[in-house]
Amino acid sequence: MCDQTFLAIVFGPCDRCSREKPLRPVYIKSEQLSYCSICVEMMATEGLHENETLASLKNEAESLKGKLEEERAKLHDVELHQVAERVEALGQFVMKTRRTLKGHGNKVLCMDWCKDKRRIVSSSQDGKVIVWDSFTTNKEHAVTMPCTWVMACAYAPSGCAIACGGLDNKCSVYPLTFDKNENMAAKKKSVAMHTNYLSACSFTNSDMQILTASGDGTCALWDVESGQLLQSFHGHGADVLCLDLAPSETGNTFVSGGCDKKAMVWDMRSGQCIQSFETHDSDINSVRYYPSGDAFASGSDDATCRLYDLRADREVAIYSKESIIFGASSVDFSLSGRLLFAGYNDYTINVWDVLKGSRVSILFGHENRVSTLRVSPDGTAFCSGSWDHTLRIWA
């Protein structure tokens, strides 16, 4: 469903060194050439050309930014909510807390669903990572990390392992075992090493690779078995706080959001930033792809959530209200993409109509900030975690 034709990463002989590699378009004296990433670096570090100074490069950058805005504005012929006027309005929603998961001793910071639509992994400030059965609310596994503030956790696609990390600057993978004699912590495998805290992690389509985001401003792709760094993604000017992988089966892109107010879309194979969006007024806490993969939503400390369309290359909707003044910490879409659930620092969850831009419902229940929110894989419910030490399942 998602057409990744907006930037085809070509594989072929580099125009400079003739080696067969993934190529990027490069513009030299208004001619378009294809260079491999090493030749791009070499070209960038060459001495100054004739008539080129640092100031002239900066001026060129400024004028290009202006051109970029112009190009984006040319195609801005209509607003999303105008197109959506002909769509039927949604009815009243009755969503209640169906389960409350109690057991964490401190703030819940992150959670993830297992593909079996039933199990949940959650992590908290006190270093505990717990795997729950959401139907029965029983705890199936618990592990204590050697660090506090476990800000990221993820379930492996196979359901056989979990990954987590935080202030230890690492991402560790724990295989899940039902053998009562085995100590889960003994089989721990350290996969990622960053130079600052781990803010987000996610397995790719298999158990073999993990994508991480860190306070050191970079994202990285790791091989789980060997712990080797496969690709790193540089470009954010400050801490990266969140990431999400494109939903396509053959997905090779992901989006990340950071404290530099930018959301950036990356190509996983080349490490290159394909698109970037800078319209938020504050840190972006959460990004999530629209189910079709053609757009993504972001939640920020500026109290708004925004929708960016990848093919139109611009922001197409803002979800905000004057009465909402606290930051949005996490966002997720319902299965069809019609609803956007956003958890806020004012303890509430707002449900937005994605197409019309209006708020459909507001959910109360948590007694402190909502820090994490994910819709279940089959869309029957969503789970929210909060600083009030609990997780709630809503349906």
Add this chain to the structure above:
Amino acid sequence: MKELMSNSTTSISQARKAVEQLKMEAYMDRMKVSKAAADLLAYCDAHIGEDPLIIPVPASENPFREKKLFCTIL
């Protein structure tokens, strides 16, 4: 002197990379918002029937809404 030179080469390379990145972003193929919005609407329409949070499935089929008790008396 050497330090100054290496500082300027780093900032030149950074500035060059920024220019290249912006060139690539400026020249990318874009679609009109009207078409992109229409596609988003079409996707929603196509999938809204399967969305259990919008069109609720009967309580017996939603494992969270049914009132089953999971405790057994041994």
